[in-house]
Amino acid sequence: MTTSTSFLPVVLQPQPAPTGRARKTAVEEIKVTGLRRRISEKMVLATSRIPHITYVEEIDVTDLEDLRATMNAGRKPDQTKLTILPFLMRAMVKTIDEQPVVNATFDDDAGIISRHAAVHIGIATQTPAGLTVPVVRHAEARGIWDCAAEVVRLAEAARTGSALREELSGSTITITSLGAMGGIATTPIINHPEVAIVGVNKIMTRPVWDGSQFIPRKMMNLSSSFDHRVVDGWDAATFVQRIKALLETPALIFIES
Numbered sequence: 001m002t003t004s005t006s007f008l009p010v011v012l013q014p015q016p017a018p019t020g021r022a023r024k025t026a027v028e029e030i031k032v033t034g035l036r037r038r039i040s041e042k043m044v045l046a047t048s049r050i051p052h053i054t055y056v057e058e059i060d061v062t063d064l065e066d067l068r069a070t071m072n073a074g075r076k077p078d079q080t081k082l083t084i085l086p087f088l089m090r091a092m093v094k095t096i097d098e099q100p101v102v103n104a105t106f107d108d109d110a111g112i113i114s115r116h117a118a119v120h121i122g123i124a125t126q127t128p129a130g131l132t133v134p135v136v137r138h139a140e141a142r143g144i145w146d147c148a149a150e151v152v153r154l155a156e157a158a159r160t161g162s163a164l165r166e167e168l169s170g171s172t173i174t175i176t177s178l179g180a181m182g183g184i185a186t187t188p189i190i191n192h193p194e195v196a197i198v199g200v201n202k203i204m205t206r207p208v209w210d211g212s213q214f215i216p217r218k219m220m221n222l223s224s225s226f227d228h229r230v231v232d233g234w235d236a237a238t239f240v241q242r243i244k245a246l247l248e249t250p251a252l253i254f255i256e257s
Helices: 034-049 062-073 085-098 144-160 233-248 250-254
Strands: 052-060 104-107 112-115 121-123 125-127 130-132 173-177 196-209 214-227
Touching: 034 130, 052 233, 062 214, 062 233, 062 250, 085 121, 085 144, 085 173, 085 196, 085 233, 085 250, 121 144, 125 144, 196 233, 214 233, 233 250
Parallel strands: 121 173, 173 196
Antiparallel strands: 052 214, 104 112, 125 130, 196 214
16 A cells, blocks of 8 residues: 655744844945045055065064163153154164165056155054055154154144145155054055055063073064065065064164164
8 A cells, every 4th residue: 555645835934033132134335435435446556566475573572662661751841752663663764774675666657666765654544534644754864752753743634634745645665553453463555656564563472482481572573565576575584684683672773874
């Protein structure tokens, strides 16, 4: 005997949302205009035309932080409080003297690399309107305190929208930093048409082996990107390693060559 069994289709009913949690269906459309559009276009230009190479190096900034604290404790009333950026700027200036290839702009349409004697350092700055890059011009002619004051002045001008056009253009190399949110490592995008950008990551106290024991040291990574058409890997590594040596022995920053 054959027994036939019929099956009724099972209709799955949508499950209600958990009690007290309403579903959200709104979609907000934001037109990309103004500064945000210019930032977007520049990022696309940089990533589509520049073959990036990113080099990450760990730096012991314990002695630098001690020096910075000492200098801040003894600063004059009219002097700006020092962050790590002015020391990095001066280290970059000294290194560029030995590695001028990184302080350059590349007109890839014309096939011309321009190496600049002047060191105009762009400081990537987050503002309410978006990312801007005010420029500390002629960093090679500035001391630590002067660099610090100019960074603060330009950052404030950028955030309030009062920066002049010439203060937002003409950089030859750029620094980018997220401060305490800087992460362990980043992959900075080069500020076209420059060929190098130095990224500052956050400082963390970590145990470091000194050969006999672990000791607490203040460590920071630099994440730096280079235009591989212009800067070879060896030159990129040499540049970062020289900065590392200066920041780890900060007295060297103040020695005039």
